[in-house]
Amino acid sequence: MAKAKYQAVADEIRKRILSKIYPTKTLIPDQNTLAKEFGVSRMTVKKALDGIAREGLIYKQSGLGTYVLGDISIKTANDSPADAFNGLTEQQGAERVTSDVIDFSVAFATKDLQAKLDIGANDPVYNILRLRRLEGEPFILEHTFMPVKLVPDLTLSILKSSIYDYIHHELKLKFGGAYRKIHASLPTELDIAHLNATATEPILEVEQIVWLTTGQNIEYSTSRNLFNKRSYTVLDINNI
Amino acid sequence: MAKAKYQAVADEIRKRILSKIYPTKTLIPDQNTLAKEFGVSRMTVKKALDGIAREGLIYKQSGLGTYVLGDISIKTANDSPADAFNGLTEQQGAERVTSDVIDFSVAFATKDLQAKLDIGANDPVYNILRLRRLEGEPFILEHTFMPVKLVPDLTLSILKSSIYDYIHHELKLKFGGAYRKIHASLPTELDIAHLNATATEPILEVEQIVWLTTGQNIEYSTSRNLFNKRSYTVLDINNI
DNA sequence: TAGTGGTCTAGACCACTGT
DNA sequence: CAGTGGTCTAGACCACTAG
Numbered sequence: 001m002a003k004a005k006y007q008a009v010a011d012e013i014r015k016r017i018l019s020k021i022y023p024t025k026t027l028i029p030d031q032n033t034l035a036k037e038f039g040v041s042r043m044t045v046k047k048a049l050d051g052i053a054r055e056g057l058i059y060k061q062s063g064l065g066t067y068v069l070g071d072i073s074i075k076t077a078n079d080s081p082a083d084a085f086n087g088l089t090e091q092q093g094a095e096r097v098t099s100d101v102i103d104f105s106v107a108f109a110t111k112d113l114q115a116k117l118d119i120g121a122n123d124p125v126y127n128i129l130r131l132r133r134l135e136g137e138p139f140i141l142e143h144t145f146m147p148v149k150l151v152p153d154l155t156l157s158i159l160k161s162s163i164y165d166y167i168h169h170e171l172k173l174k175f176g177g178a179y180r181k182i183h184a185s186l187p188t189e190l191d192i193a194h195l196n197a198t199a200t201e202p203i204l205e206v207e208q209i210v211w212l213t214t215g216q217n218i219e220y221s222t223s224r225n226l227f228n229k230r231s232y233t234v235l236d237i238n239n240i
Numbered sequence: 241m242a243k244a245k246y247q248a249v250a251d252e253i254r255k256r257i258l259s260k261i262y263p264t265k266t267l268i269p270d271q272n273t274l275a276k277e278f279g280v281s282r283m284t285v286k287k288a289l290d291g292i293a294r295e296g297l298i299y300k301q302s303g304l305g306t307y308v309l310g311d312i313s314i315k316t317a318n319d320s321p322a323d324a325f326n327g328l329t330e331q332q333g334a335e336r337v338t339s340d341v342i343d344f345s346v347a348f349a350t351k352d353l354q355a356k357l358d359i360g361a362n363d364p365v366y367n368i369l370r371l372r373r374l375e376g377e378p379f380i381l382e383h384t385f386m387p388v389k390l391v392p393d394l395t396l397s398i399l400k401s402s403i404y405d406y407i408h409h410e411l412k413l414k415f416g417g418a419y420r421k422i423h424a425s426l427p428t429e430l431d432i433a434h435l436n437a438t439a440t441e442p443i444l445e446v447e448q449i450v451w452l453t454t455g456q457n458i459e460y461s462t463s464r465n466l467f468n469k470r471s472y473t474v475l476d477i478n479n480i
Numbered sequence: 481t482a483g484t485g486g487t488c489t490a491g492a493c494c495a496c497t498g499t
Numbered sequence: 500c501a502g503t504g505g506t507c508t509a510g511a512c513c514a515c516t517a518g
Contacts, residue, residue: 004506025455030484041508046485056417059453062485063515069455072419073356074447082322082422083476116313177296177477179312182322184424184444184467202442202467204424207314213299213478215265215309227424227442234474236323237417238453244487270503281489286504302504303497 009038010048017057017068027065028058056237075233082182082206082232085175087164088132088140094162096135101159102194103129106148116209116220117147124148128159131194138195139229144221151218167218176213180206182232185224195226202227249278250288257297257308267305268298296477315473322422322446322472325415327404328372328380334402336375341399342434343369346388356449356460357387364388368399371434378435379469384461391458407458416453420446422472425464435466442467 003011013028015021022028031049035042049066052058060066080091089097109117109125117125125145132140144163146154151167158166167173183205187197197203203224210219243251253268255261262268271289275282289306292298300306320331329337349357349365357365365385372380384403386394391407398406407413423445427437437443443464450459 006506032484041510042485043509044507047506049485056419059416059455060485061453061516063483063517065484065516067455069416069451070358072449073358073457074421074449074460075419079421082474085476085478118310118313175478176299176309177475179296179315180474180476181314181319181471182422182444182474183471184442186442186467200440202424202426204422209312209314211309213301215299215307217313220314227426231421231423234322234420234422235417236325236420238325238415246487272503281491282504283490284488287487289504300504301497302495303502305497305503 005038005040006044006047006051009034009040009045010051012038013048014052014057017052022068024068024070026068028068030065054237054239056235072235079233080230082180082234085164085178085210087162089162089165092134098133098136099160100131100133100194101128101156102131103127104156104159109147113145113220117145117217119147119217126151126154128163129190130159139225141191141194141224142221143223144219146219147217150212150216173218174213175218176211176215178208178210180208182206184227191224195224197226204230204232206232245278245280246284246287246291249274249280249285250291252278253288254292254295254297257292262308264308264310266308268308270305294477294479296475312475319473320470322420322474325404325418325450327402329402329405332374338373338376339400340371340373340434341368341396342371343367344396344399349387353385353460357385357457359387359457366391366394368403369430370399379465381431381434381464382461383463384459386459387457390452390456413458414453415458416451416455418448418450420448422446424467431464435464437466444470444472446472 031042031045034045038045049058049060053060056069058066058068084091105127106124107127108121109119109123113125114121125147128144128146130142130144131138132142151171185203185205187199187201187203191197191203192199204227205222205224207222208219209217211217271282271285274285278285289298289300293300296309298306298308324331345367346364347367348361349359349363353365354361365387368384368386370382370384371378372382391411425443425445427439427441427443431437431443432439444467446463448459448461449457451457
């Protein structure tokens with residue numbers, strides 16, 4: 001299937017911005033000019049620019065034009081976006097990530113999990129505790145709960161590689177969204193045992209609910225790492 | 241100035257979702273029906289629905305319809321969104337927030353600040369250290385750097401209330417965006433002195449660059465709080 | 481005043497879903 | 500098959516910015 005026109009236009013404009021054909025802090029051509037150049041209607045150009053503006057690359061001002069914004073000074077290549085659905089294996093590369101499965105069991109949902117996953121008391125839930133390693137080094141301690149009915153036939157070998165890969169490519173399920181809470185916290189016994197945390201070392205934790213496009217909750221999880229191993233980043237574009 | 245039609249339509253649909261006129265986990269009327277009801281074109285309805293979908297309230301699927309999604313189980317009224325531009329006084333209410341100004345000085349930009357704020361070596365920069373209190377209790381230790389040329393005539397009395405209020409309403413400047421990094425970290429001497437942190441208590445820090453719609457960087461800051469006083473939340477809608 | 485982006489329309493074709 | 504949302508067009512009017 002061919003790409004939508006507005007996507008193709010957006011890709012080209014993005015490329016021109018990144019390659020400085022449209023230099024930083026200058027105006028790019030107006031929407032009518034771009035529409036003529038690409039042979040599309042102005043609405044299509046506008047839709048392309050809307051997307052690029054949401055990414056923080058440009059700023060449009062009515063009556064004035066469309067600016068190219070500069071690079072973000074504190075952004076680095078290693079940043080971990082707090083709004084990303086790809087799992088660790090996709091983010092870091094499958095060859096760099098390995099997983100120790102510390103616990104893999106099934107039980108009926110507790111009251112707490114019934115509320116968090118929006119399921120009944122008789123729904124079985126996977127309880128998965130994994131230590132994710134980066135280049136062999138302990139990196140993230142991930143505690144995941146998933147309803148069995150949404151993710152059938154989970155196996156140890158899937159847990160050793162990538163659950164998300166299984167969900168997307170085998171089960172053909174699509175994530176609709178996620179809600180995440182980022183905490184700092186004290187180390188637990190598990191952090192000390194598996195992340196090699198000292199008794200007082202700060203831990204950064206992401207607690208999240210993930211749901212499918214159908215609205216069903218597929219995951220409740222916590223991901224914990226040593227304070228100096230990872231931060232999370234958020235790009236926030238103002239749209240008032 | 242009147243609200244845009246698509247905004248009015250979005251407001252009405254949002255209201256119907258929240259009041260369960262369009263119940264959770266059901267389909268809402270199709271776009272053509274809504275267009276007729278509101279007396280607008282289908283494109284306008286679609287634009288309204290696009291916005292609501294980005295907020296995580298609905299999910300649209302081509303060929304099927306538009307679902308109302310359920311409430312988010314781990315979301316609470318106290319959550320602090322990591323993507324919000326309103327300062328603490330707006331978030332918590334001006335009457336609940338007070339500020340101790342610990343340091344307020346001006347100096348030429350250091351190398352580090354020149355890079356972070358994208359300014360020259362001879363540009364003066366405000367150095368502002370404030371303890372923000374909530375209901376009198378120490379809450380957040382905020383260290384802010386702003387170029388003097390963008391925020392002239394800052395005074396102690398402005399620092400005691402709200403800098404953002406001054407920037408928006410007096411200087412008539414608009415924020416274009418922000419890039420934030422969320423860290424866990426060890427307490428510093430300042431945290432111990434002002435937040436009453438113990439020597440080993442985890443601290444949650446947000447480091448951010450804020451820029452204007454013109455692309456100029458107006459702020460580099462860090463905001464630190466005790467690990468059990470505040471978390472940050474992110475709503476992430478998948479759009480693939 | 482001329483040029484910009486924002487909004488809006490009526491109608492069209494498409495890919496996809498369910499029955 | 501009929502119905503859904505996604506895309507796209509050509510043209511129009513508006514509010515805003517600049518010189």
